Amino acid sequence: MTLRLTAIVPATDAPAHLERVVTAIRAAEEPPDDVLVVTDLDESGPAAARNAGANRADGDILVFVDSDVVAHPDAFRRIRAAFRDEPDLVAVFGSYDDSPPERDAVSGFRNLLHHHVHQQSPGPAATFWAGLGAVRREPFLAAGGFDAERYPTASIEDIELGTRLAAAGARLQLDPALQGTHLKRWTLPSMLRTDLQARGVPWVALLARRGTAPSGLNLGWRHRLSAAASIALVASLAARHPRQGALALAGLVALNADFYGLLLRRRGAGQALAGVGLHVLHHLTGAAAVPLGLLEHAREGS
Numbered sequence: 001m002t003l004r005l006t007a008i009v010p011a012t013d014a015p016a017h018l019e020r021v022v023t024a025i026r027a028a029e030e031p032p033d034d035v036l037v038v039t040d041l042d043e044s045g046p047a048a049a050r051n052a053g054a055n056r057a058d059g060d061i062l063v064f065v066d067s068d069v070v071a072h073p074d075a076f077r078r079i080r081a082a083f084r085d086e087p088d089l090v091a092v093f094g095s096y097d098d099s100p101p102e103r104d105a106v107s108g109f110r111n112l113l114h115h116h117v118h119q120q121s122p123g124p125a126a127t128f129w130a131g132l133g134a135v136r137r138e139p140f141l142a143a144g145g146f147d148a149e150r151y152p153t154a155s156i157e158d159i160e161l162g163t164r165l166a167a168a169g170a171r172l173q174l175d176p177a178l179q180g181t182h183l184k185r186w187t188l189p190s191m192l193r194t195d196l197q198a199r200g201v202p203w204v205a206l207l208a209r210r211g212t213a214p215s216g217l218n219l220g221w222r223h224r225l226s227a228a229a230s231i232a233l234v235a236s237l238a239a240r241h242p243r244q245g246a247l248a249l250a251g252l253v254a255l256n257a258d259f260y261g262l263l264l265r266r267r268g269a270g271q272a273l274a275g276v277g278l279h280v281l282h283h284l285t286g287a288a289a290v291p292l293g294l295l296e297h298a299r300e301g302s
Contacts, residue, residue, distance in 0.1 A: 003083055005032035005076060005134075006059030010049030011039050015067035017183045024070045030077040032063055047146035047157035050130065054137065054145055062137050064130040064158075069180040071132055072097065078178050079134045090170035091162070093133030094178025095119060098266055102185040105274040108267045110186045112275075113282070116259045118176060121220070125172045128162030132180040139170055156202050163210060191278075195285040196292075204293020205300065223283075226255050230283035252276070 007025050011018050018037070025035055036056055038049040046066075054062050061083055065071055075094070082092045095118030100111035118129075128135070130146075143164050151157035166172055229252040236245035253260065256279065264272040 003061055003080060004034075004059040005061045005063055005080065006034045006036060006053075006057035006137075007032040007063045007065055007076075008050055008053035008057065009035070009037045009065050009067050010046040010053070011037050011067045012044055012046075012049050013067075017068050017070075020183070021065065021067055021070055024073075025065060025076075027073070028071060028076045029073050030080055032076055033059060045148060045152045045157075046130070046154050047151045048148035051145040051148055054140060057137060060137055061134050062140055063134040064132070065180070066131045068183045069096070069131050070183065071180045072178075075132065075178055075180065078175060082173065082175065083134070083136070086171075086173075088171055089136075089173060090139050090165060091128055091133065091135040091172040092175050092178065093125070093129040093131075093172075094175050094180070095129075096131070096182040097179040098262065100182050100184075102183075104185070105267070105271045106188050106191055106278065107184070107186040108263065108271050109275045109278045110191050111182045111184070112262055112266060113259065113279075114182070116262055117223075118174060120258075122174055122176045125174045126163060126166040128158045128165065128172060129174075130158035130161075131182070132178060133158065135165075139165065143168065151202070153198070155198050156206060159203065160206055163206065163212075167210075188278075188281075192281065192285055195282060196289055200286050200289025201293045201296055204289050205296040208294055208297035209300070222255055226252055226279070227283040227287055229255065230280045231287055233280060234284065249276075252279070 009018070009021060009025075022035060022037060025031060034057065036053040038053045040049070040052060050064055061079065063076065063079060079092060083089055096111050096115045098112060098115050100107060102108070143161065146157040146161050148157070151160070162172060229248045233245050233248035233252065236242070236248055253276065260272050260275060263275040
């Protein structure tokens with residue numbers, strides 16, 4: 001049986017790169033049968049926009065592509081093959097590639113961190129990523145799609161959908177070879193705001209609501225130890241204990257040598273060094289999200 005693919009691009013915020021993104025989809029190897037670009041102004045958030053696209057789609061497979069992600073030419077061929085070869089597969093997703101075009105240190109760090117984490121976590125998953133991810137239409141609709149009411153703006157709506165699908169017994173897969181180029185330019189304020197408000201706090205609230213503590217992707221043991229090392233580093237410097245601070249820094253570097261090596265290869269020594277400091281901020285923001293997320297969960301239950 002031939003599987004029909006529908007690509008869905010949420011584009012309600014007049015994205016600057018939309019034409020380039022859609023052109024790449026249409027020019028891909030074995031492109032999708034349909035491309036739906038959701039621009040309706042009343043569908044303000046990406047969750048609602050993706051749901052609107054899914055409701056209009058005719059395809060057996062829904063392929064979600066963010067409006068700032070240029071899918072690699074082989075992306076849709078890989079998606080077709082995955083669902084054709086594995087009939088029990090419900091969803092598959094990939095990662096950003098290691099060539100983000102924005103040359104500043106923050107954009108390089110943030111985009112390459114995503115690439116590195118996803119590249120290190122291939123195989124079965126209990127989450128989903130809608131930057132470049134595909135799901136069978138029927139299970140998606142049966143699950144209720146993305147929770148647009150809880151997540152009216154860009155947040156963890158894809159992660160939450162993945163946890164629901166996995167909890168229902170669906171098989172999800174991370175294919176690190178399924179890649180796209182992320183065109184977004186990050187600034188330090190936008191990174192911290194996203195890490196805290198858009199992802200960290202709602203993610204902690206989600207975990208508290210479900211009573212689970214997954215160990216994949218950003219919640220793996222290496223990430224947790226790195227957060228502890230970052231906290232120890234800052235606490236040691238604040239207490240004027242340079243030796244303890246040096247030990248904490250050494251631990252952080254040892255835990256993340258592969259990632260810093262990636263920054264060095266792709267961005268040079270200056271951005272690799274900056275990446276260590278940005279990584280500390282990233283982990284501190286994640287740590288700050290824990291009490292705030294638990295408070296958010298408590299408010300939801302009150």
